[in-house]
Amino acid sequence: MATDSADVIEEMKVLYHKFMELRAHFPYTDEKMIGQKILRTAPLYSKTLGKDIIFDFGVPLTAEDIKNINEIGGFLNENVIIRLYALLEEHGILIYQKEVDKTIEDHEAAYLTKQLRHRYAHSLGRPDAQNKEHKALFDKLNNYLKPPVPFEIENAEYFPNSIDTVIIPLFRGCHKYAEGVLKSQASTEKE
Secondary structure, eight states: OOOOHHHHHHHHHHHHHHHHHHHHHHHOOGGTTOOOSSSEOOHHHHHHHSSSEEOOOOOOOOHHHHHHHHHHHHHHHHHHHHHHHHHHHHSSSSSSOOOTTTTTHHHHHHHHHHHHHHHHSSOOOOOOTTOOOHHHHHHHHHHOOOSSSSOOOOSSSSSOOOOIIIHHHHHHHHHHHHHHHHHHHHHHOOO
């Protein structure tokens, strides 16, 4: 199925920007902020959005407040993986129950997005250290993403989904993969 390259690439950019806007309103909040009334969004979001967002809670933040903010951020991270996969599937870049094309650059990002989407959409996203597929996914995430601190399945509450080490690299990789699929489709249509 041929797809309009401008549409899929533009929709990926829109999805990324909307995600960053959402996360700017629910930034990761360190426990050092307990007792503070003012919270400034992370520099990553200010730079991406071109604006600084400052929250005035009016009352000191509690440990529970920080836990809630960070849980909402985690839900948003899981959701963007699901939506990225859905966008790529809708445009025929990824196809349900079909392997990614390993001849295309950054096929690993497409594969990992597909795998994480499956974990988040069909479960609570909690890895099982005894599950061979879950262990393999952690290994593949580490091999492709090369995080500064490797992801470890033991005692992991959720599958990795941090913005800087997972979300952004997967968006970049899926962008390259989508371009590769589109080029492949275009060359096939010319034949």
